[in-house]
Amino acid sequence: MNEYGCNVCEEEYSANDETKCPRVLTGCGHTICQGCATSIAQTGRPSSIFCPFDRISTVLPGGDIRNLKKNFALLELLERISDGSIIDRSQNEPFQIDKYAKERQLNIECDEDQCHVAVIYCTVCDSNLCESCAEITHSTNVLSKHKRVPLTDKPTPLVYCKLHASYCVEFVCKEEYCDSENRMMCLMCRDYGRHKGHRHIMIENELEELKEKLREFLNVLGKQTRIVDTSVRSLEIAIQDLSPGQEEGQLVETRQEVRAHFRQLRANLDRDESAAIDKLETYARERVESLTTNRDRLMAVSTKIGSTCIELQKALILEKGKLLEQKDDLIALAESTNAEPASIPDDSQLCTRIAFSISNDRRLHIGDFIDSRVVFLGLDGSGKTSIVRRLKKIPMESVLAPHPTIGFNVELIHYKNYRLSLWDVGGLPKLRHLWKHYYSNAQCILYIIDGDSYERYSESLRELTKTVGDPLVGTCPVFVGINRKDGTPLNGHLDALLSQISALPFQLQIFQCDAASGSGIDQLIDQITVSISRLNGEIPV
Numbered sequence: 001m002n003e004y005g006c007n008v009c010e011e012e013y014s015a016n017d018e019t020k021c022p023r024v025l026t027g028c029g030h031t032i033c034q035g036c037a038t039s040i041a042q043t044g045r046p047s048s049i050f051c052p053f054d055r056i057s058t059v060l061p062g063g064d065i066r067n068l069k070k071n072f073a074l075l076e077l078l079e080r081i082s083d084g085s086i087i088d089r090s091q092n093e094p095f096q097i098d099k100y101a102k103e104r105q106l107n108i109e110c111d112e113d114q115c116h117v118a119v120i121y122c123t124v125c126d127s128n129l130c131e132s133c134a135e136i137t138h139s140t141n142v143l144s145k146h147k148r149v150p151l152t153d154k155p156t157p158l159v160y161c162k163l164h165a166s167y168c169v170e171f172v173c174k175e176e177y178c179d180s181e182n183r184m185m186c187l188m189c190r191d192y193g194r195h196k197g198h199r200h201i202m203i204e205n206e207l208e209e210l211k212e213k214l215r216e217f218l219n220v221l222g223k224q225t226r227i228v229d230t231s232v233r234s235l236e237i238a239i240q241d242l243s244p245g246q247e248e249g250q251l252v253e254t255r256q257e258v259r260a261h262f263r264q265l266r267a268n269l270d271r272d273e274s275a276a277i278d279k280l281e282t283y284a285r286e287r288v289e290s291l292t293t294n295r296d297r298l299m300a301v302s303t304k305i306g307s308t309c310i311e312l313q314k315a316l317i318l319e320k321g322k323l324l325e326q327k328d329d330l331i332a333l334a335e336s337t338n339a340e341p342a343s344i345p346d347d348s349q350l351c352t353r354i355a356f357s358i359s360n361d362r363r364l365h366i367g368d369f370i371d372s373r374v375v376f377l378g379l380d381g382s383g384k385t386s387i388v389r390r391l392k393k394i395p396m397e398s399v400l401a402p403h404p405t406i407g408f409n410v411e412l413i414h415y416k417n418y419r420l421s422l423w424d425v426g427g428l429p430k431l432r433h434l435w436k437h438y439y440s441n442a443q444c445i446l447y448i449i450d451g452d453s454y455e456r457y458s459e460s461l462r463e464l465t466k467t468v469g470d471p472l473v474g475t476c477p478v479f480v481g482i483n484r485k486d487g488t489p490l491n492g493h494l495d496a497l498l499s500q501i502s503a504l505p506f507q508l509q510i511f512q513c514d515a516a517s518g519s520g521i522d523q524l525i526d527q528i529t530v531s532i533s534r535l536n537g538e539i540p541v
């Protein structure tokens, strides 16, 4: 690569050759030669040019490459180098541009020293030489007169005819039907030999045509190389930008942005959590203050009642005369103590469970419980009672013996700001005609299917369709729970059941749980309250 050349085509810049003039891409500050800029601009938008090194766009004033600023500093430097006015400090002599850069690329050995690369051709000695060997071998008066040219200008040697060795090849046969393998011919071949009477052209013309073609190819391939090299460079930049372990680049920047985003989210969450906890604690403090005031008031009443009782007890053992004397005082004392206001707290004041909900913007709301009715349906033995026991947090150390529910059971549980009454309805066939009395005014229906009993899937689906298809269900959210999921491993039957449920023309929310292990139960209660809050048009918790 030439140090003072264009980094795209790697050819030297020049003030004299317009196509080699260094032009500045003002968008980014890189410099490339006018020729490369022209071919790059043709592949992009004509009004602008993308830098081949960093893909930054530069507007082309007037849509013409020639309007891009010349890199005068570089031109001046080149001029000073060619003047010899710049000293190469490492060599302590004027800085030189390698004028044989092209010849060196041919990498032909020097005839004098195989370790040297030839750059010069002596037309008299017919030898390829490096600069120093050319200097040494041609230092005498006579030899110094030999004509030496750059290796790339070496004249091509004469070629002699293979059949008539003393004749030079001068023509090339152009006869379409010529069957000779050797198309080059000398005068003898043409006039008397196997090419006699054949159409032909001068070898120089043929060579010129061929060279012209090769030059065209070189031109096309050169452009292609530039495009490919530019793309390789762009790809390298992109690879570097996205490779992990780099200190800078797009990946690093984006990673920082993502981290900042999550840092902000965490900070917001922490702030909202603190605000919610503060609010909860303030609420608890106010409740404690009010309960303490109530308690102190009742203690004062209790003390007064105690002392009055003692006074009355003492009066009971007084002499008749004295007792009668104190009659009015004692009655007044008893009446005033009896009239002392003693506000006895009711259950709601004593209830310490705190109803709360959290809005979408993560604010805590403390308020009354919302009462909702959740009805459990499903075939007998599907696990309804077991799931309700799990929701009630009743310890279940082992699987209980089947104990069919006759009629129904109601259990109350609290979750956030919901007070849910869980209606566990028996699933025996004789009880199923009663189900409608339970689901007709439910806020949520849970239909449980025993995942293990695939022989009962169709019966279960039939009852489900009948239930959900009943207009009494209306907009009530329906959950279909596959119980015993931790039992038999998932099998094809279960997959088929899930797709059959999904294909039903109702809006059903499917979940899987296991009453024996308790898995999936905690998520269930959360989903139920979210569905109920949506149904009520409240802010989902």
Ligand SMILES: Nc1nc2c(ncn2[C@@H]2O[C@H](COP(=O)(O)OP(=O)(O)OP(=O)(O)O)[C@@H](O)[C@H]2O)c(=O)[nH]1
Binding pocket: 378, 379, 380, 381, 382, 383, 384, 385, 386, 387, 399, 400, 401, 402, 403, 404, 405, 406, 425, 426, 427, 428, 483, 484, 485, 487, 513, 514, 515, 516, 517
């Ligand atoms: N291994 C296992 N057994 C379960 C599971 N759920 C329920 N069972 C057992 O299955 C049997 C029936 O469960 P129940 O909860 O009584 O069924 P049910 O749906 O209430 O039945 P009915 O009241 O007749 O409608 C009991 O012996 C439970 O212990 C489970 O997830 N895994």
Ligand SMILES: [Mg+2]
Binding pocket: 384, 385, 386, 403, 404, 405, 424, 425, 426, 427
């Ligand atoms: Mg039951």
